[in-house]
Amino acid sequence: NAGVTQTPKFQVLKTGQSMTLQCAQDMNHNSMYWYRQDPGMGLRLIYYSASEGTTDKGEVPNGYNVSRLNKREFSLRLESAAPSQTSVYFCASLQWDWTENGYTFGSGTRLTVV
Amino acid sequence: AQTVTQSQPEMSVQEAETVTLSCTYDTSESDYYLFWYKQPPSRQMILVIRQEAYKQQNATENRFSVNFQKAAKSFSLKISDSQLGDAAMYFCAYRSAIITSYDKVIFGPGTSLSVIP
Numbered sequence: 206n207a208g209v210t211q212t213p214k215f216q217v218l219k220t221g222q223s224m225t226l227q228c229a230q231d232m233n234h235n236s237m238y239w240y241r242q243d244p245g246m247g248l249r250l251i252y253y254s255a256s257e258g259t260t261d262k263g264e265v266p267n268g269y270n271v272s273r274l275n276k277r278e279f280s281l282r283l284e285s286a287a288p289s290q291t292s293v294y295f296c297a298s299l300q301w302d303w304t305e306n307g308y309t310f311g312s313g314t315r316l317t318v319v
Numbered sequence: 320a321q322t323v324t325q326s327q328p329e330m331s332v333q334e335a336e337t338v339t340l341s342c343t344y345d346t347s348e349s350d351y352y353l354f355w356y357k358q359p360p361s362r363q364m365i366l367v368i369r370q371e372a373y374k375q376q377n378a379t380e381n382r383f384s385v386n387f388q389k390a391a392k393s394f395s396l397k398i399s400d401s402q403l404g405d406a407a408m409y410f411c412a413y414r415s416a417i418i419t420s421y422d423k424v425i426f427g428p429g430t431s432l433s434v435i436p
Contacts, residue, residue, distance in 0.1 A: 238423060245328070247410060247428040263423075293362065299424070307354045307414065308424055310364035 211311030228296030237279035241292040323427035331433040342411030350416035359407040
């Protein structure tokens with residue numbers, strides 16, 4: 206099925222550990238995004254990539270890095286995890302056209318940092 | 320910068336009844352898209368309905384409809400004949416119709432809807 210594939214679905218890290226969240230889309234979308242979701246705060250943009258080879262900071266980029274490996278893949282890396290990064294993370298993609306139906310989301314990653 | 324506000328953190332509705340979720344937004348743009356997303360306990364984000372600002376007719380999708388008031392910058396979601404499966408977090412969202420390299424969707428904080436059997 207066409208869509209956004211996000212891995213892993215669950216992860217527990219110890220403070221200071223590093224990890225990479227993977228995201229891939231097969232819809233040939235130009236733009237890809239990483240959000241975090243925290244109770245009462247909705248979805249906050251961490252980083253985005255408007256096109257292959259470009260990345261930009263969103264609202265809450267501190268503590269994260271991203272890589273747009275190719276048009277399909279956009280990864281999010283936590284270099285030294287902190288308890289404040291405990292959250293649910295969503296990857297999304299978007300195509301630039303006038304009939305756009307909004308984002309297509311991955312299924313999310315629940316990350317706990319202890 | 321655009322903002323989206325949902326003033327009702329939690330709502331409840333009796334099964335088979337109708338409920339309206341509120342959303343307001345702030346923008347200086349004249350052309351844009353508005354969305355309602357549903358997030359059930361499975362965590363998956365599901366697009367429920369969309370509205371294009373230049374269309375005056377309110378969008379409908381089966382039991383879901385919107386009341387779009389452009390001048391008031393209001394975009395409420397009405398769910399008719401509520402079902403247990405409608406219980407979820409609902410997010411209102413905004414996207415500019417101006418396609419730029421900074422294209423992204425802005426979300427409200429969400430409304431948690433409970434459906435009472």
